[in-house]
Amino acid sequence: MTNFRIWAVGCIASFFLLGVSLAFISMNDQTQTTSGTDDLYEEIISNKAKYEKPAENAVIDKVWKKTPGIEGRAVDVQASYNKMKKDGVFNEKMLVYKRVKPDISLEDLPSSPIYRGHPDKNMVALLINVSWGEEYIPDMVKIFSKYHVKATFFIDGAFASKHKELVQMIEDEGHTIGSHGYLHKDMAQMSENQAEINMEKANEVLYALTNKKVKWLAPPSGSFTMNTVIAADKLGMETILWTVDTIDWKQPTKQVLLQRVLGKVHNGATILMHPTQVTVDSLPELIEQLKKNYRIGSVPTLLSENR
Structure with a gap:
């Protein structure tokens, strides 16, 4: 032991x-x-x-x-x-x-129009105002798909009623859909109440086709007053303008259109275009050139705070 x-x-x-x-x-x-x-x-x-x-x-x-x-x-x-x-x-x-x-x-800010994204954000957005040119939209959508680009289509409510399949095509491809008012009327000539009624009519059509609340307004021809902006704000919408214009509705040559954009593009640029033949012809080269120096995003992405 x-x-x-x-x-x-x-x-x-x-x-x-x-x-x-x-x-x-x-x-x-x-x-x-x-x-x-x-x-x-x-x-x-x-x-x-x-x-x-x-x-x-x-x-x-x-x-x-x-x-x-x-x-x-x-x-x-x-x-x-x-x-x-x-x-x-x-x-x-x-x-x-x-x-x-x-x-x-x-x-958090009071009512005011928006022209561009943050100047330090290395991104641009393509804005397509649509109240005519239905024959060119399918080609534009195909080009965006090929280059993996998301654009923002501001669609007139009356146009959307006539061309439901185009609106749904744009929606299915993941692009942002905003309002271009109803019947392309001059909103600068409207009272706040008249502008609100016009927007609501367009929004009803777009919501029925997309099941999404419309958050963005592009006044027809860029014509607006603070009545327009305040009416949009009451409906939970931001008023979007542009900083670079293709002026494609005047049917410039492809080279002129490209120069108009590439000669003025900048960080946070909003680039306005319409569904036209010259736009379809110019888009591939325009996208390729823009992508050398910028990312291309939708309006919500451009305006987000993400760096």
Whole structure:
């Protein structure tokens, strides 16, 4: 029995000494690891300001009126460190960012027309105003599909009633559908109430065909007053104008149309066109040229705060 006790005490002592040794080794390794990686952590902290961007609020610009904000980005130090610690060296390509939302969004601003996206956003939007030209729409839709482009079609309510299949084709392809009013009437000549009635009539037709609330209005011929903008706002709609015009309804040559756009395009541009033969002929080259420097998106994507 005495021998057993001596053996047991010896085993316990051996395990205790082994545990102390392992703990010391682990502590020593931890100290080395912490010491080695603290430098990397500190380097990320010291460099992060160079890569961060502040969020910018939506504003009503003196010239460009209602202008969307754009989100900022902040370096996630811990997540970036976790990605880099395997190599143990700072690598800007492995930085992880957190999105920083603006304090003021478009929805927070009073009624005002919108002409463009944020000037720092490397994107443009194609706007197609539709109250005629039904024979060209299928070709335009095919071209957009081929180049994986989403456009925004502002469709007249009366036109939509006559050409339901075209509206549904546009909808099925994932393009954004907005309103071009009803019967292409001059909204600048309407009272607020008259404009609201006109928009509601168009919206009813478009909603019946798409089952989606209409959020965007392009006044016919770009003719509007604040009555138009306020009426649209009451219906939960934004009034959209443009910054670059193809003037395709005057049937320019393809080269002239391309020059009109490519010579004036800019970050956040809204490019106006219509369903015409010259537009169909120009679209492939126009899209290819635009894609060299810009992304092409729908109006909702252009006006979103996503950088």
